[in-house]
Amino acid sequence: MSAPVLSVDDLSVEFATREGTVHAVRHVGLDVHAGRTLAILGESGSGKSVTAQAIMGLLDTPPARVSSGSIVFEGTDLVGASERTRMRINGEGIAMVFQDALSALNPVYTVGDQISELLRVRRKLSRSAARARAIELMERVRIPAAARRVDDYPHQFSGGMRQRIMIALAVALNPRVLIADEPTTALDVTVQAQIMELLTELRRENGMGLVLITHDLGVVAEVADDVVVMYSGRIVERGSVEELFQRPAHPYTRGLLRSMPRPDREDDELWAIPGAPPSPLRAPGGCAFNPRCDAVVDVCRTDQPELRLIAAGRHSACHLSQEVFDGRA
Amino acid sequence: MSAPIPETTQAVAVPTAPPSRMDGLRRFVTKPTGALSLAVLLLFVLTGLFGPLFVDRPGGLGTDILQAPSASHWFGTDDLGQDVLAQVVWGTRVSLTVGAAASGLAIVIGTALGLFGAYSRRADAWITTVTDLMLSLPLLPLMIIVTAIAGPSIATLTVVIGLFSWPEVTRLIRSNGMVVVAMPYIDGARALGAGGWRIVTREVLPAVVPLVVVSVLLTAARAVISEAGLSFLGLGDPDSWSWGRIMLNAQRSGVLSTAWWQTLFPSLAILLLVLAATVAGVRFNDTRDPRLKDR
Numbered sequence: 001m002s003a004p005v006l007s008v009d010d011l012s013v014e015f016a017t018r019e020g021t022v023h024a025v026r027h028v029g030l031d032v033h034a035g036r037t038l039a040i041l042g043e044s045g046s047g048k049s050v051t052a053q054a055i056m057g058l059l060d061t062p063p064a065r066v067s068s069g070s071i072v073f074e075g076t077d078l079v080g081a082s083e084r085t086r087m088r089i090n091g092e093g094i095a096m097v098f099q100d101a102l103s104a105l106n107p108v109y110t111v112g113d114q115i116s117e118l119l120r121v122r123r124k125l126s127r128s129a130a131r132a133r134a135i136e137l138m139e140r141v142r143i144p145a146a147a148r149r150v151d152d153y154p155h156q157f158s159g160g161m162r163q164r165i166m167i168a169l170a171v172a173l174n175p176r177v178l179i180a181d182e183p184t185t186a187l188d189v190t191v192q193a194q195i196m197e198l199l200t201e202l203r204r205e206n207g208m209g210l211v212l213i214t215h216d217l218g219v220v221a222e223v224a225d226d227v228v229v230m231y232s233g234r235i236v237e238r239g240s241v242e243e244l245f246q247r248p249a250h251p252y253t254r255g256l257l258r259s260m261p262r263p264d265r266e267d268d269e270l271w272a273i274p275g276a277p278p279s280p281l282r283a284p285g286g287c288a289f290n291p292r293c294d295a296v297v298d299v300c301r302t303d304q305p306e307l308r309l310i311a312a313g314r315h316s317a318c319h320l321s322q323e324v325f326d327g328r329a
Numbered sequence: 330m331s332a333p334i335p336e337t338t339q340a341v342a343v344p345t346a347p348p349s350r351m352d353g354l355r356r357f358v359t360k361p362t363g364a365l366s367l368a369v370l371l372l373f374v375l376t377g378l379f380g381p382l383f384v385d386r387p388g389g390l391g392t393d394i395l396q397a398p399s400a401s402h403w404f405g406t407d408d409l410g411q412d413v414l415a416q417v418v419w420g421t422r423v424s425l426t427v428g429a430a431a432s433g434l435a436i437v438i439g440t441a442l443g444l445f446g447a448y449s450r451r452a453d454a455w456i457t458t459v460t461d462l463m464l465s466l467p468l469l470p471l472m473i474i475v476t477a478i479a480g481p482s483i484a485t486l487t488v489v490i491g492l493f494s495w496p497e498v499t500r501l502i503r504s505n506g507m508v509v510v511a512m513p514y515i516d517g518a519r520a521l522g523a524g525g526w527r528i529v530t531r532e533v534l535p536a537v538v539p540l541v542v543v544s545v546l547l548t549a550a551r552a553v554i555s556e557a558g559l560s561f562l563g564l565g566d567p568d569s570w571s572w573g574r575i576m577l578n579a580q581r582s583g584v585l586s587t588a589w590w591q592t593l594f595p596s597l598a599i600l601l602l603v604l605a606a607t608v609a610g611v612r613f614n615d616t617r618d619p620r621l622k623d624r
Binding site (some may be wrong): 100 | 373451512513514516518519520521522523524525527531532535536
């Protein structure tokens with residue numbers, strides 16, 4: 001595999017709150033490769049969105065602080081980069097699609113204005129050229145009657161169409177990496193599939209690296225190449241999608257897979273991992289997952305497991321990863 | 330899959346034209362408060378612009394002194410025999426100019442600081458402190474001191490009133506700007522590489538523009554009062570007429586209690602203008618507020 005376009009190493013983010021410091025992200029490492037889809041899987045509060053915000057430089061500092069690590073994009077470390085560097089890389093190097101497109105688009109400008117302003121500022125296009133390009137982009141993301149709808153305001157579009165416009169904006173400058181933060185959570189299922197298909201298609205066409213942040217295992221299974229599973233701010237497991245789904249090496253991943261509804265099975269009872277994710281302020285000692293784990297042993301309550309290589313391309317942060325991987329625990 | 334996906338929410342063919350400027354104006358005047366306040370404001374502006382073309386500049390000594398309002402002198406005359414109507418008409422020009430210019434100055438400073446404070450956390454601490462400090466100062470004595478030191482003139486009045494009126498605007502714009510800055514579309518703009526200047530001017534400012542308009546009207550109303558007050562205290566330009574100066578003359582010549590017309594008409598002008606500006610501001614705010622159904 002070629003060198004990654006975007007490489008996050010040992011990233012830690014903490015928030016200063018009234019009740020103390022919250023370690024939202026701890027020692028996270030990711031590699032995004034051109035033309036591949038990396039899924040960051042995790043439930044609410046696992047730190048997946050904060051990781052994305054740190055990459056995009058969207059964290060409010062203070063209260064947030066990147067306390068360690070680096071985010072290297074094509075040789076430039078974005079941690080502590082100047083505002084100027086950030087402005088150059090955001091949009092052109094790395095772009096982002098947000099969960100809720102209605103609130104992520106400015107309500108007072110037409111969608112055409114928003115896309116063409118970006119092109120006029122960053123690509124120095126003329127007013128008319130930018131407008132023409134905006135219509136092209138809207139057609140590219142399959143907005144019907146784009147030439148007419150270019151003068152509509154965001155609220156005049158349906159949810160799926162708005163998300164398409166968000167995507168058109170994000171890919172307008174041909175970024176090398178596209179981060180999609182739960183891009184389909186606010187949409188209904190049929191539209192979800194269309195949006196995912198569009199993202200995958202754009203990734204293939206532009207050779208972008210796609211980072212998909214989601215809690216939807218189905219989406220991951222369908223479009224991702226590599227998966228990173230996060231729990232309580234840490235990466236607990238990493239691997240390619242087929243292998244990880246076939247043979248999880250962490251009890252949390254195993255629990256997630258088991259809690260997927262399986263209409264093909266006879267027993268129609270839903271299974272869930274017991275308990276709830278820990279508050280980031282009062283994480284349990286040792287492995288953060290130990291109170292909910294079905295394979296817990298004594299060492300889990302005292303020692304934090306390191307993310308270790310357990311097979312080619314597979315990492316897991318569990319004291320019993322080998323046993324879980326082999327199906328013995 | 331390459332065919333365009335039909336839009337599922339093809340709503341009923343609603344005319345999708347965005348509300349134009351004219352629609353806003355029409356909505357503004359549908360209520361009597363809107364129409365009336367606008368008419369009064371227009372009347373004052375026209376008087377200020379064209380009134381002096383029809384009425385001679387009051388000056389010199391007349392023969393009819395201290396006459397009550399009559400057909401020949403609608404607003405009566407003062408102790409020098411000058412026509413009070415002419416003074417009010419000429420005063421309109423100065424009062425409006427000072428009001429508008431001072432309010433313009435206050436709005437520019439206030440909006441800039443308010444937006445800056447809303448966007449930048451670091452600047453916000455300073456801006457808030459200075460704003461609170463300014464708001465807690467006794468303004469009238471301060472204005473008197475500064476005007477007295479700088480030397481009374483129309484320009485001094487304008488600058489002094491403008492420089493002391495921005496804190497209210499800053500506070501209003503800052504608090505509303507902070508709501509906008511927290512919107513996800515600001516993050517959206519940053520994710521696309523927009524810098525601070527662009528975000529403040531292109532994303533935050535348009536969202537608070539309606540408030541700026543309201544502020545202009547309310548600040549102008551207060552500026553007119555300040556101008557009249559300072560002129561009444563003798564800190565106005567002695568060479569030009571203003572409503573405050575008419576009343577100052579009445580006070581100086583000791584006819585305040587006998588020649589009621591000399592103070593009533595300029596006071597009435599101030600009252601009407603301030604009322605109209607305030608009502609117009611409130612009405613404008615209402616037409617902009619989608620939560621008010623019956624707008």
